[in-house]
Amino acid sequence: MSKLFFKGRIETRQNHVLAGYNVNRDVKAGSEESPIAVVVKTEERKAEVAALVAEHAIFAEIVVDADQEENTVELDTILNKPKTIVFDKKPNRNDPCSCGSGKKYKKCCA
Known part of the structure; x- marks a missing residue:
C-alpha cells in the first residue's frame, strides 16, 4: 500500500481541505464588493478621509461617531502597502x- 494513500472518509478529507485560510482571495478589501470600515470623530475628518478614498479609488463606509475612538487601520493598510x-x-x-x-x-x- 502506498504512503500517500488516504485512510479515511473522502468527505472528511475534502471538508478539511476547504476549511483552510484563503490567502488567494478573489475579493480585495476596499473594493465595491468588500468596502472597508472607517470610524472618525468629526465631520471635518470625514471629509478628509472621503477625499483620500476618492483619490485612491477605494470603497469605504465612513461612520462619524464622537464616542468611539478613531479607527482608520484598514485604510492605512491599503494606502501604505510595502513596495517590492x-x-x-x-x-x-x-x-x-x-x-x-x-x-x-x-x-x-x-
Missing part, C-alpha cells in the same frame, strides 16, 4: 568588471 525591493544583479566572477578596466570582475573589484 529589487536588488541590482551582482556580476559573476568571470564577467567583465563594471568599472570599465577590461579585467574580469574576480581580478578587479571582487
Whole structure:
C-alpha cells in the first residue's frame, strides 16, 4: 500500500481541505464588493478621509461617531502597502568588471 494513500472518509478529507485560510482571495478589501470600515470623530475628518478614498479609488463606509475612538487601520493598510525591493544583479566572477578596466570582475573589484 502506498504512503500517500488516504485512510479515511473522502468527505472528511475534502471538508478539511476547504476549511483552510484563503490567502488567494478573489475579493480585495476596499473594493465595491468588500468596502472597508472607517470610524472618525468629526465631520471635518470625514471629509478628509472621503477625499483620500476618492483619490485612491477605494470603497469605504465612513461612520462619524464622537464616542468611539478613531479607527482608520484598514485604510492605512491599503494606502501604505510595502513596495517590492529589487536588488541590482551582482556580476559573476568571470564577467567583465563594471568599472570599465577590461579585467574580469574576480581580478578587479571582487
